[in-house]
Amino acid sequence: MSPTNSLFRAARPAFRARQFFFRPKQSSARSQSTATGSQAATESWGKRMWNSPVGLKTVHFWAPVMKWALVLAGVADFARPAEKLSLTQNAALTATGMIWTRWCLIIKPKNYLLAAVNFFLGVVGVVQCTRIALWHQSQKALTEEAKDAVKS
Template sequence: MATSKLQALWNHPAGPKTIHFWAPTFKWGISIANAADFAKPPEQISYPHQTVVAVSGVIWSRYSTVIIPRNLNLLSVNLSMAGTGFYQLSRKIRHDYFSETEPVASKE
C-alpha cells in the first residue's frame, strides 16, 4: 500500500518530477526564514517587506486553488507565507502604535 501511494505521488502531475513540486518546496525557505525572525526585535521589522510576503501569500494561495494540476504544496506554503507575514506585521504595528513605552526626551 505504501508503495502504491509513493508511486502515485511520483507520477502525479505536480509530483517531484516537475517544477510544480520543486518551486513551492524551495519557497518554504521564505516561510522558515520569516518564522525564524519571530525572535527579532519589532524595531527591525520592515513594513514593505512583510507586506509583500503577506500579500503575495494571499494572492498565490488563491491562485493555487484554481490551477490544474491541484497543488496542495503550493497552497500550504503560500498560506504559511501569508500567516507569518501578517503575524510580523501585527508585531510591528503593536510595537509602533500600541506600546506603552514613553519617548526618550532629548537633552538640549
C-alpha cells in the same frame, strides 16, 4: 509552411517511435483502462509520486518545497525585535501569500501543497506586520508621554 513547422512534422515519427516519459504503449483503450487500474494498485508510492502530474519531477512539487524556506525565515524572525523588521518586506510577503493561496486553488491541476505554503507565508507576514504596527504604536505613545513630561 514555415521551416519550423516542417521540422516538427519531420521529427514527429521519431518521437512517437520512442517511449518518452516511460509510458508503456497500449494497444487499445480497453486494455489501457484495465492495465492502468491494476498498475496503479501495484505501483509503489515512490513510483506513483514520480509519475504523477504534480509529482517529484515537476515544478508543482519543487516550488512549494523551496518556498518553505521563506516561511521558516519569517518564523525565525519572530525572535528578532520588531524595530529591526521591515514593514514593506513583510507586507510584500503577506500579499504574496494571500494572492498565491487563492491562485493555487484556481489553477489546474490544483496544487494544495503550494496553497498550504502560501497560506502559512501569509500568516507569518500578518503576524510580523502586526508586531511592527504594535511597536510603532508603542513608540508614538512613548513620545507623547515624553512631550507631556517635558511640558509639565
